[in-house]
Amino acid sequence: GYLDGAHLLLENGADINDTNDHHGTALQVASSMGHTEIVRFLLHKGACVNTAGGFYGDAVKAAS
Numbered sequence: 001g002y003l004d005g006a007h008l009l010l011e012n013g014a015d016i017n018d019t020n021d022h023h024g025t026a027l028q029v030a031s032s033m034g035h036t037e038i039v040r041f042l043l044h045k046g047a048c049v050n051t052a053g054g055f056y057g058d059a060v061k062a063a064s
Contacts, residue, residue: 006041019053025059027043047059
């Protein structure tokens with residue numbers, strides 16, 4: 001599932017705080033979709049809640 005994919009991407013050097021213009025970071029997307037298991041995983045791996053970008057601006061706003 002999504003968690004396996006996130007784990008695989010990070011194992012292979014993906015930037016956990018990478019952003020794109022529309023969705024922002026992986027943490028922002030997971031937060032906005034209510035994927036709490038992935039949110040916990042990303043935070044444990046060092047995702048920054050303050051990284052700006054995308055529709056929501058940051059992960060805190062995406063979660064609300």
